[in-house]
Amino acid sequence: MQIANDVEIKGAYKRYGTNVVLNGINLDVKQGELLTLLGPSGCGKTTTLNLIAGFLEADEGAVYIKGRNVTKIPPYKRDLGMVFQTYSLFPHMTVYENLNFGLKLRKVANPEKDKRIARALELVKMAGLEKRYPRELSGGQRQRVAIARALVVEPELLLLDEPLSNLDAKLRHELRAEIKRLQKEIGVTTIFVTHDQEEALSLSDRVVVMNQGKIEQISTPTSIYKHPETEFVFQFIGKSNSFEGKVAAVDQRKVTVEMNDGITYVDRGNVMGGCSDCKIGEIVKLYIRPEKVRIFSTDEEPEPLWDLHKAKISQLNYLGTTWEVEVQLLNQSIQILTPQYDANWCPGSEVLVGWNPSDLMMIKK
Known part of the structure; x- marks a missing residue:
């Protein structure tokens, strides 16, 4: 009805x-x-x-x-x-x-x-x-x-x-x-x-x-x-991190995006405006929520699904139930919200950050 x-x-x-x-x-x-x-x-x-x-x-x-x-x-x-x-x-x-x-x-x-x-x-x-x-x-x-x-x-x-x-x-x-x-x-x-x-x-x-x-x-x-x-x-809704990349490949399941420190992947369904006209070499913008970015110490072995990139901690803020960690990645600041905390983390520490391809959003510039 x-x-x-x-x-x-x-x-x-x-x-x-x-x-x-x-x-x-x-x-x-x-x-x-x-x-x-x-x-x-x-x-x-x-x-x-x-x-x-x-x-x-x-x-x-x-x-x-x-x-x-x-x-x-x-x-x-x-x-x-x-x-x-x-x-x-x-x-x-x-x-x-x-x-x-x-x-x-x-x-x-x-x-x-x-x-x-x-x-x-x-x-x-x-x-x-x-x-x-x-x-x-x-x-x-x-x-x-x-x-x-x-x-x-x-x-x-x-x-x-x-x-x-x-x-x-x-x-x-x-x-x-x-x-x-x-x-x-x-x-x-x-x-x-x-x-x-x-x-x-x-x-x-x-x-x-x-x-x-x-x-x-x-x-x-x-x-x-x-x-x-x-x-x-x-x-506008919630917090977000963004960075640019270039389309390197497109297949039925994902878009491969080249960044300064390697490549990352985006699920085709997460391309705003659709993926039918994605072109190799096209400059795109990637977005991800801070709570969807994972942070690992350099000696950890993350799950194989994560796209991993080297980063350096610039700031740590305790928010009560979570930690807000600011890292330098791809020559810019990225914010991470995580319930986990490693006592070895401090400003200047080198870490790995990663995300699942299903959590990235992409828009064509």
Whole structure:
């Protein structure tokens, strides 16, 4: 059974003078999913959210919610709940009054209002604080009230615009888990905007990676991280090492790439954009995640699957559960994340580094 789309954006363009903020994007949001718009500042993610909310109108294209064309319909007629980065609570109103505001506008009856407010506050673990004013709450509590205020009107769609960016790291982590729990418990279709990749990967059913007004990739968090479809996605999501080489040979299974200190191999399926037109002598760029690079002492005997290269340690950083080892390889710095540690490692030590061909990504320059 195919899941219906709650939101559809078709061919949306948004321009400010000569600046193209959205460049013909198409996007479907499935019923009940939590979809995150992720990308650097200025990529168009908040503009996309504002088109859905009705705060902006596309120069071209259309927005559909529950199959209805809402492109020309104002925000207050779209049945949305929205949470902003700055909380946007009324400072002169209590928690109860802040939640009651939207219900009054919708003319919800008094007994039902009390029931909804109590339920919303219970969901965000703020029950018993109805009489407090925003100034009497912590930042995390204010953001919980803002989420409760968006949920209390029982919207068809919940929109969150960088809601955790003003909070400290520990609180962000806690509220991130709360938002995920709430969304699954209520089942409301949710669109979340962030520039924080960890936030996006941990929260989402699907992630939309945006860059310069276009969508680079839409996929699950696992697929976005492990199988990036473009160079931008690989570089933007997580950490990556890169170096150049030259195609030396191509066969049915792998591409052989010549580097300054020997050769390495890349699985054909890991060539971004496909391998059908790989040419001998072509300059290419190779990418690999720091956690996929292995480091060995020179007297070890690594597995035969590893491509091995000589390197020299330049820096060691202890991160608690892992070590970050920076080595000089091919006249550049390469970062390695490893849970293992050798007491003989120190700046200046000679080591071997290696990787499995299935962990390298290649893009033609």
